Amino acid sequence: MNESIVLLSVLVAFLFGLATGKAWERYKLREGRWIDRRKARESPHYILGLNLLISNQTDLAIEELTTAAGIDADGFEIHLILGNLYREKGQVTRAIQLHQQLLQRPKLTKVEQAYVLLCLGLDFRRGGFVDRALEAFTEVLRFDQSNQYALLNLEKLYEEQQQWQKAYDVRQRLAALADEPQKPKHEAILAFLETQLGLQASGQAPPLKAISHFKAAIDLDQTSVPAYLNLGDLQRQEGLLNEAVSTWEQVPRIAPDKAYLVFDRLENVATEQGHNDRFPALCRRLIDANPQDWRARLALGRHLVTFGQPLKALDLLFESLLHNPHALAIHQVIWQALLALHFTEELVTRYMTLTREAVFYLDPHVCMRCRYRSTELLWQCPQCHEWNTFTEERITLTEESEDESH
Ligand SMILES: [Zn+2]
Structure with a gap:
């Protein structure tokens, strides 16, 4: 994150230079003399500073850029970058000071004002001053209503505050600015935000509002797994078991690697409704489609142990173990199956051989x-x-x- 923001600040400065290069007066009258404003940018300290910045040597970069700034106290972009570097180092107060000083300069163009405000917004956000950050980003948009950095930052701030509707509105503005190939990416995020809105409305009865949010999320992005999960949960809560099942059953179809999220849900309802074949059939389909699917094997293994077929279950569980030896859940069901089989020596030996070379890691x-x-x-x-x-x-x-x- 640090790196990307530092690079972003450089980019911003460069873009700024490109956008306004012509508009800048090259020469400026100061104390009765014409001063070449390019001086700072052409100084070796400036170039070296930027290079250090790119290679992530922040302290040295600050040193060089400070020297370059000393050559031309008016150098706008150098001060802008310096402020950003202080922010990245965690010296937020100093960054704010620098950027606020820039903002007070007379005769700033609109583009310049927008950039300084954007940097100030980032300072405030970094310092945890949420309200002032919101204000700064909103102000940027007043100067430049399609400023994507400001919009992105606003969205993240609203998300952090759980103001999902506002985050949603901002993301819609971003989506409207995007090119056609980028639209699905925005719609996927809108679907997540819709789902959050649905969750927020879930407490209310009747849950019509929540349901319509979840459905809207699915309309936006047909692969939005949490929308299906929450919609199904709500349907089940309302006693609409068949609707819930058909909603959850979409998950293995649209995202086979996330199918396990509906295993317990589907298994419970199937048992409740007396459809004992439905759940094993789903697991088999998933295993056939993806031989690496250890979760479907585990789920089916657990199901078989519960339904009195421990030997059949063990085969599946051992296979599951090959694909994910660290999953404690597999070991637990294996013990259950072994217990049911009275710890047959041959089976215990097979289990020990399988686990001997397992590499454990916990956060996959x-x-x-x-x-x-x-x-x-x-x-x-x-x-x-x-x-x-x-x-x-x-x-x-x-x-x-x-x-x-x-
Ligand atoms: Zn991440």
């Missing part, structure tokens, strides 16, 4: 964007706050480089 869910690790599946990353970036390392090891981060 990884954020594809920032590599944050988690023991459970998360829909929003607590570190980089991106939506739907988690993958289970063991299952999707080969296809994980498909990463849309920027």
